[in-house]
Amino acid sequence: MNLVDRAKKLLLQPKAEWAVIKAETHTVADLYTKYVMILAAIPAVAAFIGFSVVGYSGMGTTYRVPMGAGVANMVLSYALTLGSVYLMALVIDGLAPSFGGEKNFAQAFKVAAFFPTAAWVAGVFSILPVLAILAVLGSLYSLYLLYTGLSPLMEVPEDKAIGYTVVVIIVAIVVMVVISTVAALAIPSQFGRGF
Numbered sequence: 394m395n396l397v398d399r400a401k402k403l404l405l406q407p408k409a410e411w412a413v414i415k416a417e418t419h420t421v422a423d424l425y426t427k428y429v430m431i432l433a434a435i436p437a438v439a440a441f442i443g444f445s446v447v448g449y450s451g452m453g454t455t456y457r458v459p460m461g462a463g464v465a466n467m468v469l470s471y472a473l474t475l476g477s478v479y480l481m482a483l484v485i486d487g488l489a490p491s492f493g494g495e496k497n498f499a500q501a502f503k504v505a506a507f508f509p510t511a512a513w514v515a516g517v518f519s520i521l522p523v524l525a526i527l528a529v530l531g532s533l534y535s536l537y538l539l540y541t542g543l544s545p546l547m548e549v550p551e552d553k554a555i556g557y558t559v560v561v562i563i564v565a566i567v568v569m570v571v572i573s574t575v576a577a578l579a580i581p582s583q584f585g586r587g588f
Contacts, residue, residue: 394419396428403510403538411542414503421479424506429478433509436516436528437471449522470576477568481505484564485547492557494549504546508539532569536562 394417402410445463448455458466479502486501488494515531518524539561544554 394427396431399428399507400432400510400514403507404514404534407538407541411545414507414542415500415546417503419499419503421502424502425475425478429475429506432513433474433478434471435513436519437467437474439517439519440470440525441467443519443522443525447521466576470572473572473575477572478502478505478509480568481561481565485543485561488557488560489547489549492549492553492560494547494553494557497547500546504539504542508542509535511535511538536565539565 399410402413441463443449444458444466445460446457448457450456482498482502482505485504486496486498489501490496511531511534512528513531515528515534518527518531540554540558543549543558543561544551547557549557
């Protein structure tokens with residue numbers, strides 16, 4: 394599996410690429426080391442560069458997150474993202490039978506490992522904080538990747554695919570909010586401590 398080709402094909406031809414992915418055999422360790430760990434680093438590193446090195450401006454001043462807090466945020470958000478991939482695989486696998494699908498952790502892990510591709514790639518926009526909002530587009534496209542991958546890999550009937558996807562999306566959003574909140578706690582408030 395070539396990382397660049399896989400990401401490109403998932404972004405440009407997702408339905409065809411999911412069919413290829415379904416037939417492949419991967420271990421959890423291989424998917425982590427050869428794909429997830431590399432792509433998941435993009436938004437973490439880009440956000441560190443954008444907010445601690447470049448900084449963001451407002452009302453005539455430039456604010457930069459202190460380096461120590463920026464590194465802590467980068468490491469914490471990266472670690473939580475890696476953990477969330479495994480958590481999402483458990484959720485995808487656990488919910489499949491409820492929607493007429495097949496319980497298969499290997500396939501669920503493939504979905505969890507590949508569907509965030511667009512969000513991770515779009516994380517590069519965080520290098521310039523003013524463009525960081527564009528990363529939302531990657532997240533939205535990742536939800537489409539989730540929709541196109543869940544049904545074929547988890548053997549969910551077409552009539553139940555939308556419900557399955559919606560439930561998994563709700564869980565994914567909750568996981569993303571928790572990760573963002575916990576990672577943000579590593580950044581000190583510019584207003585001081587307490588009131």
